[in-house]
Each structure stands twice: as C-alpha cells, then as structure tokens.
Amino acid sequence: MGEVYCEGVNAPADIAWDELRSRARGATRRSYAPYSHVRVGAAALTSDGRVIEGSNVENASFGLTLCAECSLVSDLARHGGGRLVAVAVVAGDGEPLAPCGRCRQLLFEFGGNSLLVDAGVGVAPIPLGDLLPGAFGPGDLDERRSE
Ligand code: THU
Numbered sequence: 001m002g003e004v005y006c007e008g009v010n011a012p013a014d015i016a017w018d019e020l021r022s023r024a025r026g027a028t029r030r031s032y033a034p035y036s037h038v039r040v041g042a043a044a045l046t047s048d049g050r051v052i053e054g055s056n057v058e059n060a061s062f063g064l065t066l067c068a069e070c071s072l073v074s075d076l077a078r079h080g081g082g083r084l085v086a087v088a089v090v091a092g093d094g095e096p097l098a099p100c101g102r103c104r105q106l107l108f109e110f111g112g113n114s115l116l117v118d119a120g121v122g123v124a125p126i127p128l129g130d131l132l133p134g135a136f137g138p139g140d141l142d143e144r145r146s147e
Contacts, residue, residue, distance in 0.1 A: 039092035084111035
C-alpha cells in the first residue's frame with residue numbers, strides 16, 4: 001500500500017496521473033506472469049488520498065490467474081478499505097491496458113460509475129460507468145432480495 005498521496009481529491013484535475021502511472025509501472029515489476037509473460041500493474045487513488053497497488057499473479061491452471069486489479073482490490077480491503085477515485089492499469093511496456101470484464105466489475109464494487117480509468121497521456125480518463133454500463137452492484141442486492 002502507498003503513502004498518503006494528497007488530501008481532498010475530488011476532481012479529475014486534482015489527480016496526478018503521471019504518479020499513478022509510475023506506481024502502476026513499478027507494480028509490473030512485482031507481477032508473477034511466467035505463462036503469458038504479460039506483466040500487469042495497477043495503481044489507484046483512494047478518496048482519502050492513499051495509493052493502492054496491485055500486480056497480476058498467474059497460475060499453472062491458467063484459469064485461476066489473478067489480474068492486477070484483483071490484487072489491487074484485495075490490498076484495498078486489507079489496508080483499511082475505502083473508495084477508489086482513479087486507477088491506472090499498465091502492461092510491462094508501461095502503456096495503459098484495458099481492464100478485463102471481470103476486473104471492471106471488481107473495480108465497480110469500490111469505485112462505482114465515477115471511478116476514473118486512465119486512458120493514457122493526453123487522453124481524457126474514462127469513467128467506469130462508460131466501460132461497464134448498467135452494472136450490477138451492491139445496491140441491486142438490497143432491491144432484489146425476496147425475503
Ligand atoms: N490481466 C490483468 O492483470 N488485468 C486485466 O484487466 C487483463 C489481463 C492479466 C492476466 C494475465 O496474467 C495477463 O494479463 C494476460 O491475460
């Protein structure tokens with residue numbers, strides 16, 4: 001988990017994307033990807049100014065591979081929880097990598113529609129709501145319980 005990043009972050013202009021990308025690139029060095037050789041790192045800013053990181057962890061079974069975002073949300077929960085406001089995901093070449101479908105759902109749990117996903121230098125970040133429209137989320141459980 002990262003140190004305090006900056007306080008009171010609540011707008012895209014406040015987010016130091018270069019720093020988040022740099023942290024995500026650092027996380028690719030802690031990836032375990034002997035099968036695909038695609039190292040992935042993720043770094044996210046929380047609403048209280050922390051930076052959380054994650055790296056992909058592969059498995060000989062292939063199907064049990066953990067994506068970097070999976071590692072990131074696990075570390076978020078283990079280090080105090082909270083909400084995600086911005087996330088950068090990069091591959092070993094340092095460039096943004098599109099979160100897979102499952103990871104969009106994992107990120108939605110902790111960031112919702114407004115979580116900003118890095119799209120690269122000079123490109124507007126994409127709200128998660130645009131990447132996972134009409135998402136099923138925690139609110140749906142309350143509304144749909146039968147008993
Ligand atoms: N991967 C991630 O870490 N995050 C994603 O959102 C997409 C894919 C990883 C999983 C696997 O270790 C490697 O990239 C190749 O699929």
